[in-house]
Amino acid sequence: MSDVFSRLTAALADRYRFARDGRGGPAMLGEGGMASVYLARDLRHDREVAIKVVRPELTAAIGPERFLREIETTARLTHPSILPLFDSGDADGILWYAMPYFAGRTLKDRLVEHGPLPLAEALGIFRDVAGALEHAHRNGVLHRDLKPANVLLQDGRAVLADFGIALPTAGTATRLTDSGLSVGTPEYMSPEQALGERNLDARSDIYALGCVLYQMLAGEPPFTGATPQAVIAKRLVEPVPRLSTVREVPRAVEAAIAKSLSRQPADRFSSMAEFVRAVDAADAPAGGSPDVRTFARRWLQPRLIASLLLIVVAGVIALRTRRAAPIRYDPQVVAILPARINAPGHSLDYLKEGILDLAAARLTGEGGPRAADPRATLAALRTSGEENAGALAARLGAGKVLDESIVSDGQHLTITATLISYPGGARQAPVSVEGTEDSLGVLVDRLMIRV
Secondary structure: OHHHHHHHHHHOOOOOEEEEEEOEEEEEEEEOOOEEEEEEOOOOEEEEEEEEEHHHHHHHHHOOOHHHHHHHHHHHHHHHHEEEOOOEEEEEEEEEEEEOOOOEEEHHHHHHHHHOOOOOHHHHHHHHHHHHEEEEEEHOOOOOOOOOHHHEEEEEEEEEOOOOOOOOOOOOOOHHOOOOOOOOOHHHOHHHHHOOOOOHHHHHHHHHHHHHHHHHHHHOOOOOOOOOHHHHHHHHHHOOOHHHHHHHHOOOHHHHHHHHHOOOHOOOOOOOOHHHHHHHHOOOOOOOOOHHHHHHHOOHHHHHHHHHHHHHHHHHHHHHOOOOOOOEEEEEEEOOOOOOOOOOOOOOOOHHHHHHHHHHHHOHHHOOOOOOOOOOOHHHHHHHHHOOOHHHHHHEEEEEEEEEEEEEOOOOEEEEEEEEEOOOOOOOOOOOEEEEEHHHHHHHHHHHHOO
């Protein structure tokens, strides 16, 4: 990569300054079959970044236009558990993209240092990653290389990295295999990906997440071997090892993992949301009661989906019959408005809807208030054409609406939330929390406790 690195540094000299190691060489953060990662400083924004450089063989297989299209799609993903992309391009024939520099630990580090995770911690990480993947799948993006090394542990939250180029889109898998490049990571690849099938879908990522969840609970992936070929062979012919032979876990968790690892895609869950619901069917974690954060993530419950379907059906009937029916407000349902942003000179638009998902994930409880589905909320707002709390409450039958605003000067931000009750529109006193943008998850936790 020395010639590639020299050409890259020359092409990007006006935008990035690449760091050097103690011997004067490039400061490399990592290297794999698909790319090398270097530490650099973003000269325009005065911040450290990680720049991933695609191997020349993969560049030839993908082609610059396809790569830049995929990166453009990936860059539009905005979710609290997805590591964002800052920049990308074709520099003198070298494909690259820039990400935030992360100096903390990965899930792989955590597993190497401490072995299997406590159940509550493992399920918390699982839900964060599943939420990130569900968001990506809704936007037509597959991860394709999910593994513990790509899960970053940051401020009590799991953040998923390395979307975009683990395997190019349908139609290029055969060329990559023929060129001798490894496709994905054998311990976490779905059978169809291992066999080089071109038309992968969300169920391939579901298989990989099942492998990661199994490893978090068992200490190692479900299939291991001395060589990649041995791992793939086991995956194709051997049954999934029973997790209960390693440790005690709720039956619903073991059953959900087994289903996610089905050899045939048709036998797995159809979506990440379905996978999460199956895991959440578990009783209290073995060895103790679940913690607050575990409950706080259980926002996608079947009863909520059923309630929303009833609301939609009722709305259709009302429109067709043109008869005004009295609105029934459910005092346990909270609709969350997208945040209003006041950040002159700073781009925080990604928080407008991102905080909706984040706040909804934190707002639930056994027998307590629960968040309206964020997708139903956004659909209702698009239909009405305005972000009106009263209209939203009436459309969703929500007894409460959470109105949020974010003020930022680029370094610190203040989140203010006001809870409005319906019918009537009575407002509680607003509550506020302050902190930095990179501690958003912690700030929302504090805010939802106080609301």
